[in-house]
Amino acid sequence: MELEKLNVKDKVSEAEWQQRVDLAACYRLVADMGWGDLIYTHISARVPDSDTYLVNAFGVAFDEVTASNLVKVDLDGNVLDDSPFAINPAGFTIHSAIHQVRHDAICVIHLHTPATIAVASQQQGLLPLSQYSMFSLPSLAYHQYEGLAVNMAEQQRLQQDLGDRNHMLLVNHGALTVGPSVADAFMRMYDLQRACEVQLLIQSSGQQAIPVAQSIQDNIYAQANLVHSGSTGGQKAWPSLLRKAYRLDPGFMD
Template sequence: MFELPSLNLKDQVSEQEWQLRVDLAACYRLVDHMRWGDLIYTHMSARLPGTDHYLVNAFGLSFDEVTASNLVKVDLAGNILDDTPFKINPAGFTIHSAIHEVREDAHCVIHLHTKETVAVASLECGLLPLSQHSMFSLPSLSYHGYEGLAVNDDERKRLQDDLGTTNHMLLVNHGGLTVGPTVGDAFMRFYDLQRACEIQLAIQSSAQPAVQVPQPIIDNIYNQANVVHSGSTGGQLAWPAMLRKAYRLDPTFAQ
């Protein structure tokens, strides 16, 4: 059986970078636990504050193998900056570097191929205002048309333009994407998007008439959420609990 190289960067990087590595590795483990993964594919990345460098998963590892130390540090040109035996997925680099290049606020980018986000992204109607969870995505939701595997540099500009200033995106025939100022914020936004898609598909499968939320409520939901979550997405409040959960599942992610 192939044994993964053992890496330990804890004492070789700054405290700030190490904490970011721990948070991102925990996010990979939580996504695996929630069955949102896609074998060795899809990606989550986190930018190192004050730099154009970001962390992403090593290509070929399943999400339950990701650790703080085996995350790969790259620049916006795709150059690997760590002394690491691992490589990165070119498709993941195309999507994540494109977003990090133009969104200074998007310190974390989550892109996943869950069956529910793929399904709703493939419906002509897209995401509908059918649940409270959808309310958190709809005021800041965009769409990007399918162009095949994301390995074409020409697609970067169209992806950037389609995302604009939104924080949630459905990639048509492809999956979901969220961004946030922290790993916790991006995670919470994907949780809401994923749950909204799950609920919508459950309602549509019932073949019964559905009650849609009126537009004035949709327009006001961010104001209400800011009051409840003290100005954040709720991710900063929920993340400590999620981090504790990741430690309970398997603390090796923090190595």
């Protein structure tokens, strides 16, 4: 049974269309990385110069997402532009909460990867055991588990816990990153995911980790800004990632 095909390119602004293409590519890349969870996680991006955002249709797999079948919603969760699709209620609770208060968070990525759930569920959380972890730690927040994210009262606590930080581990649940573009949010998730994977590998080895000097921990975020030519390196890496998404399936641009 084929998914209904839509074509909205001629119905939206050029800026919105480019945001749709970047967001659809992000979904395809997350699927290729093996970070998906069937239809149960979500990535959103604000429509430029508006109080609306784009998110995946509930029931559409990440490797089926296209620029046209992304759903546009307002901050109250109303589906706009006569889209035939609905959205995940839990996705609305989380993403709208952040888009409401973080106007710099153009893109919000929330995933349920085994590695991030495992580290988020440890008492000590993420540890400074690798270069990847030190990219995330200076801007890392935690949010305690409250069950399925369908209680609107949780939004305020989520907002308070995230504050002005860009990485979050949701205890017993997964991970979240935000960024000023899809590219930056993706690279932040890449670093956080890798940090969690490395931590679990070190812990499973049974060997004691070599400590990193605090002076290095304090300086590495500034070094990363210099090397990446930006806070995440997203803008440098994104063109190659778009080419990869195109090689996987150019249909994401439909």
